Amino acid sequence: MRLLVTGGLGFIGSAVVRRLIGQGHQVLTLDLATYAASPEALGTALKHPSHIWLRGDITDFEAVAEAFRQADPDAVMHLAAESHVDRSIDGPTAFVETNVTGTLVMLQTALAHWRALPEGRKDAFRFHHVSTDEVFGALEPGDPAFNEATRYDPRSPYAATKAASDHLVRAWQHTYGLPTYITNTTNNYGPWQFPEKLIPLVALNALDGRPLPVYGKGDNIRDWIHVEDHAEALCLCLERAQPGGTYGLGARQERTNLQVVYAICAVLDRLRPDPAGPRARLITHVADRPGHDFRYAMDPAAAEAAIGWRARYSFEEGLEQTLGWYLANEAWWGPIRAGRYAGKRLGAAA
Structure with missing residues (x-):
């Protein structure tokens, strides 16, 4: 297939491009x-x-x-987005521009392209x-x-802009017939994730002996999916997803933020002990951040049946693989921490 992928230099996008x-x-x-x-993630x-x-x-x-x-694509995979909740709180305008206006531009251009395709390619x-999954709001225990x-119930500027883009995608399907579908997923983690996100932020702070910031009591809950599991599902959707469909992708790996931070400390203490003592001391x-949603989790059962997929990584296995990768790849994250990321606000745990 000939594919157009937006956001292919990002964390999830690069995993998708490598696989494709x-x-x-x-x-x-x-x-x-x-x-x-x-770019090096490709x-x-x-x-x-x-x-x-x-x-x-x-x-x-x-x-x-x-x-x-x-x-001249046979399909478009639209992953480009502003995605960090803390940044959306500090500067929502960029999120509206990229996530809403950018999706509008993609849809309009895709519609013109699709209409001009010959019948066989047009059908496919x-x-x-x-x-x-943040478009759905928050869950309680x-x-x-x-x-x-x-039903949609977004709570942050990030979630609201993603919800708006989802609505645009469905509108172009229903109004113009553009064959679209949507996947909604949970928190991703894995190699090449930018250091402002929870797992790399905590891991790299721990290696540096810096404080490990946790919002509030740390009892907010997220469902975690390894990026390679997510990328596999996205690529299978190219073959098996149906126009107008929605596919919820998750791994059934819910953890509180504090559990995640303690797990990171335990793995790093084993792989690279700190002479100063267990890293949980940090x-x-x-x-807490404004409007912090308590819990996100996605039931993947319908998507698993529809596309013949199931997440392979347990959180423990995936975390160990991820932290091992960061330990072996300081040549990538070191300059980010010291250079182009210096002075950026380091967000606390999600």
């Missing part, structure tokens, strides 16, 4: 290469003859039109919008996990 290239597809990555982009896919990286902004109609001209074309029928409880 490995499967023999032709991929054009459209990515502006903002602060969290990592590995050999970056300069593979079947891959093109076009630097461009998804809010720019001309840049997006050029990406469609070069890619898909627009895959990658979203989050004992509540059933979110599913594809859960845990620091800080003031």
Whole structure:
């Protein structure tokens, strides 16, 4: 297939592109290469003859039109987004521009492309919008996990912009017939995740002997999915997802934030002991962030049946693999911490 992937230099997007290239597809990555982009995360896919990286902004109609001209895609995988909740609280405008306006531009350009395709390719074309479980709001202990029928109730500027983009995608399906589908997923983790996110932030602070910031009591709950499990599901959706469908992707690996932080400390203490003592001593409880949702979790049962997929990594296995990767790859994260990320506000635990 010929594929156009937005956000392919990001954490999840790069895992998707690596997998697609490995499967023999032709991929054009459209990515502006903002602060969290990592071309090196593509590995050999970056300069593979079947891959093109076009630097461009998804809010720019001309840049997006050029990406469609070069890619002539059979499908679009739209992953480009601003995604850090703390940043959305501090600066929501960028989230509206990228997540809402950018999705509008992608949909309009995809619609024109789709309408011009010959019948066989037109029938097979898909627009895959990658979203989050945060659009559904928050759960209390004992509540059933979110599913594809859960009503929308976004609580943060980030979640609100992703909810808006989901609604646009469905509107283009119902109004114009553009064959779209949506995937909503839980917290991702794994290699190449930018150091402002919970697991790499805590791990790298722990290695440096810095405080490990935890919001409030640390009892907020998230369901964690390894990025490679998520990427596998997204690629299977290309073959098996149906237009108009919604697919909830999760791993049934719920943990409180404090449990995650203690688990990180335990693994690092074993893999690289600290002469000063167990790293749990560094845990620091800080003031909670505004509007902090208590619990997210996604019931993946319907998606598992529809696309023939199930997450493979347990949280313990995935965390050990992830932290081992960070220990072995300071050449990547070290300059980020010391250079282009210096002075950026380090968010506390999610």
